[in-house]
Amino acid sequence: MESFPPLICDGLQHISETLFVVLCEIVGTSQQVALRRELQDIIEMVKRQVTPNDEVTYMLSGSRREGFRLEGSDVDFMVWYNSHQVIMDMSQSEYYSTANTTLILSDSSESPPGFTLLQLLTPTTIRDVQSACVMMNDRVYISSSIYRQLTCSTVVPNSTVHGPCGSGNIAGREYDTAFCFVCDFWPMSALSWINRCHSWPGPEVVDDIVRNGCHFVAIGHPLGPNENEEWRVSFSQAEQKCVFAMTHSQFLTYGLLKLFLKEVINQQSEETNKLLCSYHIKTTIFWAIQQNTLPQGCTQNLLASFWICFQLLLKWVYEGVCPNFFIPQNNLFLTKVNGSAQNRLFLQLHELYKKGLACLLQSSSIRSYIIDVLYNPRAIVFTDESIMKSEIDHDLDLFCFCSFPQTSDKHKCIKAIYTIERLVYSTLTHNHVFMLQKCTTNILQCTAFILHNMYTNTGVNKQVYIADKMSCHMLKLAAKFGYVSDMLYIAMYYYKTLRYREALFVIEMTKVKLAQPYLMYKRRVDRERYTEAVGGQSWSTKMRQAVARDIRLDNKICYINELIPEQQSTIKNRWSILSIPVFVMLHFLEFLCYRHIDTALSHAALDELQVLVHHDQGLYISDPCRNISWEILGICQQITGNLQAALYSYQQSLTQYPCNKIQTATQMRIQDLMGTAPLE
Template sequence: MSDQGELYEDSWILYRVLDRMMGNREMVAVSRKLILVRDKTSAHTFLQWRISFATAERKLIHSLSHAQVLVYCLLKYLLKQISGKLKQIYGDTDILSSYIIKTTILHAVENTPLSLWEEKNTFLCFMLCLNILATWVKAGYCPNYIINRNNMFLGKVHGEHQQKLLRLLVELRDMTWGCLSIGTFFQPSIGEYIQRVKNGAWELVLPTPAQSEREIDFTIFEQSFLLFCATDVLPALKLLSKSKSDMDECVAYFNTVSALSFKWMEVFEKQAPLEGNKQKYKSLRKCKKFISPLAVTCTSPGLLTLATYHYQTGNYMNTLETCGYLISSWKVFSGNISEKDRDRYEHLYCGRGYSLLHKFQQAFIFDMVFTETSSYFCPVNLQQELTNVGSSKLIIPPLPYAVFLTFLCYHELNDTRRRDAALKDLRAVKYDTNQGGSKYWIVHNLLGICYEMVGDIHMALREYKNSLSGEKLFHYNNPAMERIERLEY
């Protein structure tokens, strides 16, 4: 391989190593630490005021491309690695500050073409910035990015210190790749990571087969939820009949059963005006047949939709059993997937030969969705919320909805002890990171409705008011103000 080819390969490895290390908390902390520099040449610093460009600089840093951010972090990484040597030589690590590193990357980006900042040029861009820094030290002049005539080396880099710092930077530059192997702040060093990869440890920079499977699964499942509102069964069945791959079958099957579930909701509405118990019973049995395939496919909305059916038909024990399963089991909520959930999903389901449909059934949950066409099916307690969304959709995260249904069942059974326990659980769910009230206004409304049902008007009002505060999803459909006015007047 040519020298240029080796440079590109090593830069690619460096790029991947940096990309993976960005997940390291210490590296992230280092990349975000921005230090302001005082004018140490003045004898009256306590009387001085300084104009801050922190907001502008923050926007500039946020505008950097991914490749540019990685080079910026690499420069700060090097600064941390040589901090011990700087302190040993100068007695002060602040001779090169984080702010100067930021200034270096901003000047480098402005004065070079964007095409230079590519993955294959990662190390080249790093060396460019190192050369800029060495040139500034040699001249004893580091121009502030906003105000160029402001020399940030003034009072710091001069005389013997200037010469020592220049020798250190030239030494680092001449070491080329070797400069990434010095220092002990991060162990192992980036240089050691690169050497390990070149020796065959590709798992350090490439995802494992299980990780690749995990990311593909998440992409498919998250996009599949968009199909839940499909209402035409025939195209879905046609797609299912032509499916060939595992992915085709999973997506087509979910599309089909979700379309059937909407048809079932229409049938449920039609049974309401029927006369005679026999006619209603037949209609309800037909409804259950329509929803069963979706219930087998996923816990939410599938099983939760079946639980709602049981609640609406007075079968509270089946409702409680279904909701209890969702509340007590671990599932991946598609609304916001944490890294911990990703790792656990990978451990439990990836690399084991499971089909996509099996993993879909076992691991994933989605929001519950009600539309104006399902007004008879939606619990009567939520009719005001459903009316407000109009032609849109009422979206409820699955965990709060399952606890809410549990509360309703115990209320109907006159089991006040378990009802109050369910209310306590719903209060706890309100603080859930992914499905709680900080993101979904409906969670506060669910709590408010429960408080109204137990006669605690004060707490109900507080929840409705909390429902209106902050930035929450689909806040414009929130009927909390109408509920507040009704309780207050």
């Protein structure tokens, strides 16, 4: 093969610089990517400290954890029980107490490279693990195929098995969740990788990777002797750290290769469009960097880096061998890229290769930009990242990031507060501090309602009084450091404690702030007005004055009695959070409070809610929240005695995407309506 392709034109460097700018727009600048990673880092750090040994740990993995936000990409999670630990040999059992830890032995003696059997050494109390056990050679092993089938719908209901994962769809977004087992030790089969890391990644990264061990995901080798029982070694955490060790130019090259796979390679024919996946792309760039064939950075090398990786991928397809980055003996092409399929794929890739860098013109995301350069070769390209994205672009990334989830466990809340307090005094970036602020807000809100629910029925007035004071203080503190919408938690609490006028006072203040033309809500914002109003101010000020988000209710905490059936329905359907559009919640609370004070104003609030739910075109109510919005409208209509309108609203709720999992409550409300009074 040629060492470098025919040039599209004399301005190769110009095209490379243009691609750098385009990819910073699509993939993100180095600052944006760092922000995404750091926010997730601090969330996981707090979660690890808070999650007890007998519960599951969730870890975001895949492209989103690496820092990508590519359109159409799915969301990947790995889930494991903290109480279950895999060891590589019996001597490692001394590090664990079998009183609270179930030990599992990795037995790879009869498995292909990168795969293993998992032998259960000590008893387990987890039903799914018990049900997945099989006897082999008088020993108890955990069957990957049975375990995968049992757990595939645990996180996302009605998921289907996809590789080692349960795959589901929530409002158009694909989710892959892999239930796995964790191991604190680095596998013997990957020891050669440590010795191979002379230049990349650096020694500190390598030590960190090895110290954090690996995971085992529920899928066996299709050509192995025990496919249904075998487990695959997963280096997902190690891969994240390797990606984080890339320069930004290398990361953009990785992004360009992912786009090229999706928009060019996988569009060649239906016969070959599932042979290569993003994991092959990741493996390619890992090898290219480690073998020192990929330039360290700088914008002018982007095309050269792409071409080097494309050549390596083409070579692997020709040979039918894609060596796993950590265990090279594990050929990732073994079962798919072989025979006639391998030959067809190679011919297609070689046709692209013969076109040289012009093959990039087939990518819909970047084609127009390359053409612009060809027609305007002397156009000035600014590659300074500081001017590529405005302040508001970073704010959107920051404020629209999911924060620490709510919890109904008071012990977790206390532990989270102590954890955050310790972290505050450690070395933190501005992004870390911001995320800890958001976490604290969520924890205070949960704790306030937990405290109230604990002492309401005790009958001890002094305890109720003290709890009430503490709850009010926590909610006001949370609102002081939270979003505009966080004020509604105060209004909910006042409504719950029968202080309707106080609740309405908070609602009116919130309504004024939500009506501001510069409000940022669901990544929608008037950029000019937002910049004029809060540009250059601190993140805390922006949050408090100009940013709103949907109201999230932990379904094990009672916030509003009128929503208890909906929360019970979501729990029954294994859903932990009820997400309600902020403007729907505003009118709902306004209606509930005015019912006890002014009938005319309660009707006016209901009219506003009805107009919003009936006529909103996605501006204030997103598709995933339409079912709960219709439900709340129906609840209000039923309270006023308008049963016909309530029935219609509940029926509309059932026709929406069931994101909040409230169908059981909706059907129950319809049955109650049909049984209480005749409908016209």
